[in-house]
Amino acid sequence: MTDDDLRAALTAADPARSTDLDPLTSPRARELLERAMTSDLGTTPSTSPHVEPPRSRRPWLAAAAAAVVLTGAGGAWLAYGSDPADQPSGEQLVLGVPDGDPAIMSCLPVSAEVLAGLPLAFAGTVSSVDAAEVRLDVTRWYRGGPESTVVLRNADERLQALLGTPDFQVGQDYLVSASDGSISVCGLTGPASPELQAAYDEAFGGG
């Protein structure tokens, strides 16, 4: 089967091949476009990804920094405090634990596809754990960076309550991903098991 044959077979299986779409001139399209254009340019919706432009890693730094600067602006995802000491330096990035009621949380299987949508990911070794803070020495940035240390704030009882979030142990290696200033849970962040490592490699390895 040639590449063309394969592409044709896939095209035949395209679920949107004959889907009726709203034209750009439809009332719904106009409403959505107007809503976007009248939205506040200074904030980021909770569903906004920090998508990296092709082949450039610097904008991620800006995105991560912006997320921290926005602390206190009311974003439910920004779980860290507004203490100036929380601001990231060139060497330290601060992340929080996502808001959310553990009783109604749910998870899909961990997959490279889900991981690949996350703007921050790194491998690190836990250097300290105290009542409300976990520090990790970064050993490899998959996406984002280049801070050498990541501090996870609010990692106390809520971390335990968020099912699927790992219990951090000093000296252990972890794979950590994050979006909107909060680490991802549901098994997407966890001890560096071969399975999770394979998922990270697939999602961020670039080949």
Add this chain to the structure above:
Amino acid sequence: MEDRSQRFEALAAEVWEPLQRYLRRRCPVDVAEDVLADVLLVLWRRLDDAPAGAELPWSYAVARGCLANARRGAERRLSLLQRVRRERLPEPAVPDDRVSAALARLRPADAEVLRLWAWEGLEPRDLATVLDCSAGAAASRLSRARTALREQLRQDEGSAGHRTSREGEGAPR
């Protein structure tokens, strides 16, 4: 702001229909509608980041991120019972069972690169934009995915050749 609105309208004219298809291919219609609204918000806010000449693949990358966020949001809303059952989001209905079934058995990353190639019609350079990797890496991921799909289809043909079906039994399996 006038200029920005015009630039956004021009971008929307290019990406509106492709983005609708992209989302319809990957999630239920109601979810696609919500995610499309999110994508447009992000495109408006990040308009200055749109790479000239690669606006569509860049918009796919934005949609990919929004969809991933929507999936995570959906995960959070599902019940603990569903968490235990670890249900996947429903796959969109597809008309060609043999190919779609083979696609579903591939690794998710392989299946997605094939969808982007065949359904969105992206070549490695634009695939690289969506997948956030080099063009060389995108080409090699595409090649690997094609090989995996061919292998799946070959296995299906092999097993179909050995399968016997008798009249009155209905469809196999």
